Amino acid sequence: MTALAGACAATGLAACTRGFEVPDGHRPDLLAAAGRDGRLWWRDGGGLAGVGEALRIRLPHGLAGAEGVRAAGAALAAVAADDEVRRPGTGAVAFGALPFGRQAPAELVVPAALVGWDGRQAWVTTVSPAGDAGRAGALGRVAVAAALGRAAAQDGPPAPDEFRLTPARPHAEWKALVADTVRRIRAGELSKVVLARRVDVTANRDLPTSEIAERLIALYPSCMVFRMGALGTGAFLGASPELLVRRRGEAVASHPLAGTVARSGDAAADRTLVEGLRASVKERAEHAFVVDALRARLGPFCEELTIPGVPSVLELRNVSHLETRITGRLHAGRERPTALQLAAATHPTPAVGGTPTAAACAYLAEVEGFDRGPYAGAVGWVDAAGDGEWAVGIRSATVDGPRASLFAGVGVVADSDPATELAETQLKLQALLAAVVRP
Secondary structure (H helix, E strand, O other), X not given: XXXXXXXXXXXXXXXXXXXEOOOOOOOOOHHHHHOOOOEEEEEOOEEEEEEOOOEEEEEOOHHHOHHHHHHHHHHHHOOEEEEOOOOOOOOOXXXXXXXXXXXXXXXXXXXXXXXXXXXXOEEEEEEEEOOOOHHXXXXXXXXXXXXXXXXXXXXXXXXXXXXXXXXOOOHHHHHHXXXXXXXXXXXXXXXXXXXXXXXXXXXXXXXXXXXXHHHHHHHOOOOEEEEEEEOOOEEEEEEEOOEEEEEEOOEEEXXXXXXXXXXXXXXXXXHHHHHHHHHOHHHHHHHHHHHHHHHHHHHHHEEEEXXXXXXXXXXXXXXXXXXXXXXXXXXXXXXXXXXXXXXXXXXXXXXXOEEOHHHHHHHHHHHOOOOOOOOOOEEEEEEOOOOEEEEEOOOEEEEEOOEEEEEEEEEEOOOOOXXXXXXXXXXXXXXXXXXXXXX
């Protein structure tokens, strides 16, 4: 049996979506709805929270397996739907934190109960075997009560108060790797390579992922904050500023980032730093690699694709990035690719791999010294209608009990300086360290 046929035949599930009222001036607490170990997607004050598990969809060949990616959409579409809300994120929704390696096995999970909020409408979806909605319905009621602040607060275990940080590679060794990479780029083997660093954190007690996610929301309100399960890695959570792809009906969007400068906290100094970022030949070239790749990969799906000629600047808490806001419209009269299929077509971009992408990723596998897992992969969701959002899984960490691995990467090009690149990784690592390490 093919993956497509198996997915269509395997569900036997039904999804029931209903709206619920939210008091004026309030919004559902999605973090509370997700509980201590549910899945969370938070963006612009809205998003999705899922608990329990109704269906697990395996992608044995990851995003490189076109049939498996198509089968995932077929599996969601095969779930019988009773949807009174009919918005992106209603009905059966699959969450995923997909590996950086395109061929690495991956999986999506459809939660048994999901709470959603888009700024205007709140809803709850339950997914269960047809005719057996009891357990999923109970999960849904608990999640809604938590979202509305009507559930009794539960005391969790004490938070850790001792932490040990260990870089996977000493600073001198990592800078030597950057220098060697620059030599290979100057020799013409590659144009750009995105080298990552990993820092491991060991605490004296389990790290509280709900509290970490709450801190990330407070620290980075303009980012996409997520907590997902990831195959073989425990929880995967982070605050990504970079939208890989979004699909809403025929509309698509992507917001690539490449090119970074620190923020000083002084307004006048930051204006000078941003102007330097805009004028930097190195940073503009690094950004152009990414934009050109997305133009080539999204273009065949779209009858319209709008790409500004000059990047804008995205200012975050501690860094600023060059950003281009790409928008498009899918071809009319053709079968629309799902958001997951678009993610498969666009991942990895040169922002997380390099240029040429295949050669850069092969080089990373040779020299980086660790498996990235879901770091810099695609993280997000897709629904039964094919709508969804996938972020680039950066500013992220894997968490398993008292242990966490934090990641940050930088684009290395012909005129990169090893000490400067190390400092950039340290800036980016602060995004997660500020939320994870609370001595």
